[in-house]
Amino acid sequence: MIADDFDLFLLDADGVIYIGDQPCPGAVEAIHKLQKQGKGLRVLTNDSRLSRLEMQERLNMMDIHLNKEDIITVSWATACYLVQQGIQNVQVVGTDGLKREIADAGCRIVNHLSAEAVVVGFSENLTLFDIQEAIQSVNHGAYLIATNYDVSYPTPSGRQIASGSLVRMIEAVSGQKPIIIGKPSLYIFQLARNGFPENTRVVMIGDSPDIDILGAHRANIPGILVSSHPVHYPTPRDYRIPDAVIENLSSLFEQSFHLKFWQKPDFPWPSAIKVAVAALLLDPNRQVLLIKRKDNGYWALPTGKMELGETLEEAVMREVYEETSLRIKVKHLVGIYSHPSHQVLSYNSGESIQFVTSCFLCELVDGHLVNDQSEILESGFFHVSSFPQPMVSAHQKWIQDALENHDRTIYD
Numbered sequence: 304m305i306a307d308d309f310d311l312f313l314l315d316a317d318g319v320i321y322i323g324d325q326p327c328p329g330a331v332e333a334i335h336k337l338q339k340q341g342k343g344l345r346v347l348t349n350d351s352r353l354s355r356l357e358m359q360e361r362l363n364m365m366d367i368h369l370n371k372e373d374i375i376t377v378s379w380a381t382a383c384y385l386v387q388q389g390i391q392n393v394q395v396v397g398t399d400g401l402k403r404e405i406a407d408a409g410c411r412i413v414n415h416l417s418a419e420a421v422v423v424g425f426s427e428n429l430t431l432f433d434i435q436e437a438i439q440s441v442n443h444g445a446y447l448i449a450t451n452y453d454v455s456y457p458t459p460s461g462r463q464i465a466s467g468s469l470v471r472m473i474e475a476v477s478g479q480k481p482i483i484i485g486k487p488s489l490y491i492f493q494l495a496r497n498g499f500p501e502n503t504r505v506v507m508i509g510d511s512p513d514i515d516i517l518g519a520h521r522a523n524i525p526g527i528l529v530s531s532h533p534v535h536y537p538t539p540r541d542y543r544i545p546d547a548v549i550e551n552l553s554s555l556f557e558q559s560f561h562l563k564f565w566q567k568p569d570f571p572w573p574s575a576i577k578v579a580v581a582a583l584l585l586d587p588n589r590q591v592l593l594i595k596r597k598d599n600g601y602w603a604l605p606t607g608k609m610e611l612g613e614t615l616e617e618a619v620m621r622e623v624y625e626e627t628s629l630r631i632k633v634k635h636l637v638g639i640y641s642h643p644s645h646q647v648l649s650y651n652s653g654e655s656i657q658f659v660t661s662c663f664l665c666e667l668v669d670g671h672l673v674n675d676q677s678e679i680l681e682s683g684f685f686h687v688s689s690f691p692q693p694m695v696s697a698h699q700k701w702i703q704d705a706l707e708n709h710d711r712t713i714y715d
């Protein structure tokens with residue numbers, strides 16, 4: 304049975320322990336059983352409205368008794384983050400429970416432009432005025448900190464607005480990307496493991512593939528989905544595929560129930576797919592144009608993103624001109640590359656993007672090589688036998704493809 308496989312159970316609250324004021328079927332009994340077996344048990348919730356104490360009281364009413372330390376609310380996690388970052392003056396868009404948790408951690412709650420950070424939670428009593436004030440503070444230089452990025456959450460009467468909807472409003476108007484504290488971000492999972500030894504067998508149980516299972520898998524923890532429907536994803540590489548699906552927590556004790564462990568692929572889970580182009584440009588001596596990028600220090604083919612209204616061919620000609628001042632023309636397609644193992648790129652912001660890149664064999668028309676100082680450290684034409692290193696390995700393969708499929712002359 305699944306209960307035997309783990310030492311620490313991280314339980315989502317909404318949809319796993321309760322829905323509204325009602326405990327989920329089997330939840331209270333299962334939690335009592337886990338406690339009797341001496342298992343570690345922590346509640347891990349993105350609900351920013353409640354402080355840990357309020358959550359503890361709420362669970363007590365359902366005959367679930369946990370220590371305050373075992374209740375990891377996103378409000379407390381946000382307070383921990385603020386303290387870690389040395390942020391003192393905080394503007395809070397949310398409930399008194401969220402404000403209390405942040406104040407208890409030693410931060411000052413402020414309501415004006417002196418805020419170093421704006422924390423966005425949720426409260427039924429918020430007004431558009433509160434959102435507008437938050438936007439002003441962010442525009443004034445405050446960090447935008449999202450307790451979570453969930454757009455909505457389930458209630459007995461249907462889905463209700465969650466913090467993420469408000470964060471997106473502030474993000475859209477201010478242009479500022481948020482720092483996200485709650486699931487599926489890594490931060491709250493790291494916090495939830497605190498105090499347990501490295502070799503503790505941890506599992507996350509939640510009802511959202513996009514929040515609970517994705518977050519668990521990012522944190523290298525198996526994820527069990529509570530759902531009455533089977534889930535299907537287009538590829539086995541999908542981080543949201545659970546290691547098991549159960550109808551409710553009582554399934555943890557079913558003898559016949561076992562996990563089918565999901566295999567983590569070799570790339571971080573991307574948040575978007577974008578269309579990109581790459582240029583394989585040969586000079587008259589059949590040498591390949593390579594650039595050394597400022598952002599990662601690697602040598603690479605000139606690449607860039609396709610813009611709205613452009614064709615791929617126009618995009619590749621524009622990118623090369625912008626980066627090197629060389630005018631080129633497109634000869635033919637070398638290949639289209641999409642494998643996430645090579646095409647998911649991570650940025651300093653923590654964001655990962657998957658690119659679908661069309662690589663074109665190109666010819667020089669005119670111009671002199673002048674580097675765009677903002678993006679490029681060095682550039683030059685190199686023979687395939689003497690490519691500078693380190694070089695993006697995928698690009699070496701694309702050049703090889705060009706050789707094998709189209710143009711053997713470049714290896715002469």
Ligand SMILES: [Mg+2]
Pocket residue numbers: 315316317318319509510511
């Ligand atoms: Mg949930």
